[in-house]
Amino acid sequence: MTQPVIEVHGAVKRFGAVDAASGVDLTIEAGEIFGLIGHNGAGKSTLFKMMLGLIPATAGEIHINGCPVRGPMFREVRRHLGYLPENVVLYDNLSGLETLRFIASLKGVPGEECGAMLERVGLSHAGDRRVKTYSKGMRQRLGFAQALLGNPILLFLDEPTNGLDPEGIREFYRIVREQRDRGATIVLTSHILAEIQQRVDRLAIMKNGKLQALGTVSSLRESMHLPLWFELRVAPESHEALRLALASIAGVEIEFIDERATVRCDRDARMTVLTALSALGDRVTELGIREPSLEDVFHGYCELREVS
Numbered sequence: 179m180t181q182p183v184i185e186v187h188g189a190v191k192r193f194g195a196v197d198a199a200s201g202v203d204l205t206i207e208a209g210e211i212f213g214l215i216g217h218n219g220a221g222k223s224t225l226f227k228m229m230l231g232l233i234p235a236t237a238g239e240i241h242i243n244g245c246p247v248r249g250p251m252f253r254e255v256r257r258h259l260g261y262l263p264e265n266v267v268l269y270d271n272l273s274g275l276e277t278l279r280f281i282a283s284l285k286g287v288p289g290e291e292c293g294a295m296l297e298r299v300g301l302s303h304a305g306d307r308r309v310k311t312y313s314k315g316m317r318q319r320l321g322f323a324q325a326l327l328g329n330p331i332l333l334f335l336d337e338p339t340n341g342l343d344p345e346g347i348r349e350f351y352r353i354v355r356e357q358r359d360r361g362a363t364i365v366l367t368s369h370i371l372a373e374i375q376q377r378v379d380r381l382a383i384m385k386n387g388k389l390q391a392l393g394t395v396s397s398l399r400e401s402m403h404l405p406l407w408f409e410l411r412v413a414p415e416s417h418e419a420l421r422l423a424l425a426s427i428a429g430v431e432i433e434f435i436d437e438r439a440t441v442r443c444d445r446d447a448r449m450t451v452l453t454a455l456s457a458l459g460d461r462v463t464e465l466g467i468r469e470p471s472l473e474d475v476f477h478g479y480c481e482l483r484e485v486s
């Protein structure tokens with residue numbers, strides 16, 4: 179078995195009376211795209227900073243590629259990590275290209291990579307402009323570019339799509355997948371749950387410094403036992419037949435709007451409902467299934483007890 183890229187055991191971070199992390203256990207494997215979600219102040223950025231060795235944990239252990247983050251060898255590992263902080267700090271009087279060249283020199287990366295990197299994040303047209311003239315989305319793109327310099331093995335991206343336009347968000351995830359395909363591991367946070375639900379391999383939900391849930395979107399959905407919806411087109415004269423067909427199935431609720439019917443059912447009853455709907459033959463002219471969104475899953479877990 180290969181070694182996990184990230185191993186967090188019992189990580190605690192206390193800021194005075196605030197428990198920003200209280201006993202977090204987390205393992206992330208190489209090549210994963212991993213999402214960390216949670217309300218404001220849940221502890222996501224704090225966990226990132228501890229994993230990067232930027233702030234010490236009050237208690238617990240964190241290893242990156244088998245190396246303890248506060249140990250003497252971590253300096254070398256740190257050179258192979260990329261980080262986009264939540265509020266990226268840039269030098270306003272440098273141009274975009276100068277900014278990347280400066281960061282490349284700190285990382286020991288050849289300056290020649292910088293032009294191509296600017297192009298990759300869609301900033302080549304503005305490379306000679308001072309950063310102080312950049313829009314919010316342009317600053318974010320530059321922040322992403324600096325994190326990518328040097329082909330890091332592990333990328334920590336804290337709210338990376340903040341300020342990006344829809345095309346920028348799509349391009350961002352395209353680059354993330356490219357990075358994963360070349361072997362990198364990516365850990366990212368986002369408050370836009372619809373955006374990440376199709377794009378992460380696994381995710382963790384954080385609440386009050388603890389991990390509330392951990393798994394794939396579909397495993398979390400399954401274990402929450404959230405209901406799902408069948409969306410149908412049924413002519414009004416067949417509404418009664420639909421009601422009768424589903425009458426004996428517990429937990430089913432039907433709502434009609436003209437020719438549209440929405441059938442809400444318990445997950446465990448989905449095959450029974452599907453069989454009953456098939457028996458209606460061509461009285462059902464369209465059929466679709468809507469699963470609960472990641473937002474539904476998130477709210478469900480945030481109302482539950484903590485697991486770690």
Ligand SMILES: Nc1ncnc2c1ncn2[C@@H]1O[C@H](COP(=O)(O)OP(=O)(O)OP(=O)(O)O)[C@@H](O)[C@H]1O
Binds near residue numbers: 198218219220223225
């Ligand atoms: N340097 C600090 N000093 C004191 N308290 C801090 C410090 N950094 C974070 N905190 C507190 O720790 C808790 C977790 O903060 P953190 O920034 O990790 O949350 P977050 O999940 O990243 O939130 P957001 O989604 O708003 O970015 C908050 O209560 C915050 O006020």
